[in-house]
Amino acid sequence: MNFFSFEYPYLILLLAPIIYCMYRCKEQMKPKFFVHLHFLSAKKSLPKLEWLLKIVTFIFLCMALASPVIIDKANPLNRDGRDIVLSIDGSGSMNSSGFDTEDEISKGERLSRFEITKIIATDFIKNRVSDNVGVVLYGDFAFIASPITYEKEIVSDMLGYLTHGMAGQNTAIGDGIAMSVRAFKHSKAKSKVIILLTDGEHNSGEISPKDATALAKDENIKIYTIGMGNKGEADEALLKQIAQESGGEFFSATSAKELKGVYGKIDDMESSKIKSKEYLLKDYYYFTALLGALAILLYLLYREARR
Secondary structure (H helix, E strand, O other), rough: EEEEEEEEEHHHHHHHHHHHHHOOOOOOOOOOOOOOHHHOOOOOOOOHHHHHHHHHHHHHHHHHHEEEEEEEEEOOEEEEOEEEEEEEOOOOOHHOOOOOOOOOOOOOOOOHHOOOOHHHHHHHHOOOOOOEEEEEEOOOEEEEEEEEEEEEEEHHHHHHHHOOOHHHOOOOHHHHHHHHHOOOOOOOOOEEEEEEEOOOOOOOOOOOOOHHHHHHOOOOEEEEEEEOOOOOOOHHHHHHHHHHOOOOOEEEEHHHHHHHHHHHHHHOOOOEEOOOOOOOEEEEOHHHHHHHHHHHHHHHHHHHHHH
């Protein structure tokens, strides 16, 4: 929503004494100090056009001081939604292409599981109208690829830059959960959710999945787990336990179509009020008023020089 305003509107009131003085005050200009400003004095003999131009000049100058701006309210003050972290397995096994893509998500190409996950996760992010979203990538270790934010395009762009193996070739599920919990450090949402996706078993990292799940539980964070790939590839028993202990749910996806469906089901989670700051994007136009005043002053100087 765009609207025009002034940052310092009270400075417009300067026009009142200026215009009053132009009519009522006696000329006190001293040419030896102000040799080029006497053309702004209030001479009754001045043509009406020049008189009006002087008034318009002062209007422009006061407008410039008041700083005209066009304001765009980028984000609403209150939103219904959740804080969501997508915790994605980026290990070497995610480079496998053993995944059903008959739903044409790959557009005829045989993509890796990681690339398919990025495509589906990007659609999920863009559809989260009222949610804040962040991304964590884990392998041998975990890192926050994108902090939790309302700027969906930024999160989608960061997700696009990720590649499998960036965090190592192994699968540290515990570290993935722990780093996701850390991403909620400044979250004010009542509803906090981690969506953990993996196609393997926990075999690396500094923290166990059990301890990491306890951290999430202490912070009232639900974990929805997704076992990706063929039957037996992911540790479904572990993923079910993580989901159950945190109050979430476990899902299995053996194809891209099923993975889309899983993210769709997770979309039905409960919502809550998120308190977020209102971001105001401002375009400043004080220079336009200054240019207008400068143009009129140059014209008046030219007229004065011709006399």
